[in-house]
Amino acid sequence: MDDTRVAALIKRVSLADRAAFSELYDATSAKLFAVVLRIMKDRSEAQDALQDCYTNLWRRAKSYDEQRARPVAWLAMIARNAAIDRLRRRRPTEALDPIAEPVDDTPSPEASAIESNEAVRVRKCLEGLTPVEAGLLQRAFYGGESYSEVAAAEGRPLGTVKSVIRRSLIKMRRCLEP
């Protein structure tokens, strides 16, 4: 995805340009659907989240600042937030799936070929964590779960989960610092 083009589309969407919105959808929906599906795990719920995501985009396009985020990262952030909001809303009525999904985020060959420098850095930093730290951090990142939910799902003490995730965040911050 071409950053310049996507940034220009977001700019036009911020001016309520529907044609640009449609173009942005065509250019990005498969990527963002992958993000929300990874979080929701359920196809039909992921579809609702994707709809939320683009509705939010339509409203929030004005707040996009090219200086602060690459367009694709910003879009993925909105997608993740939309999916996690939905997970939270359904959570009180629904029991969590206690079986942790195996996390396989090894990039496909095509994905690694087009990976951004930022992605390469984040992945390198992730590799600097212990497997437990990296596992819990990714679980939290994609799971939208609170500390106690992660703890329950992983069958680990709450205190341990908290300190492992905090430690991994601190390590990531140090590793990613410019």
Add this chain to the structure above:
Amino acid sequence: MSQERKYEDGPEADLLAAEYALGVLEGDALSEASARVTSDPAFAAAVEAWSLRLIPLTEALAEIAPPARIEAGLFGAAVADQTKESGGIWASLSFWRGATAALAATTLIVVALALAGSEPAPAPSAPYFAALQADATAPSVLIRFDPDTNRLSIAGPLGADAAEPAQPELWVIPPGGAPRSLGLIASVDGELTPGLDVDPQTAAAISRGATLAISLEPPGGSPTGAPTGPVVATGAVRSL
């Protein structure tokens, strides 16, 4: 780590921002962070920075095309949302669905209609076309009229919206004349009527120089025989 901690500025505040962005907080820490996001711009910026920091992980995910119907639902929702925030003619058009996609599709439809019109037939009369818009930048409703069969074909971004109890009615306005109804072009629940048969008398009014217009009328159509609701799109009748 079960004791409560008070997060001040510095690394601790940044860690709280990270936990908040990650979504793992609960209880008092969550309340504190939520409150701080709205009251402390530096904290809000730290949350955003953290939200973006791990996002590149998602680049590894392989793209998955969503079902096509999402797009329709989505644009309906976004358009409806937009109409709440802004006035103008489009504000009355919440039943005008799929509007964005239609712009991109316009060219294709024109080509398709032109091709359909060029089918070999014994000495056919030239069909008429009109592209009806609210304004120059709005999506078009495309109309093709075949004077041999008095059949009118309609294509464009009309869709359902139960919230709007109105039906779009199509009118022909001859130069200097009064509008004459060509019929309702969508059902009450917004489903586009793809074709209309026009009675020969009214059909005679559809010619170069005439104008086609769509107004929003009560269910069942205009009670007076003239447009009573807002005119939402107009276009000149042309021949190729």
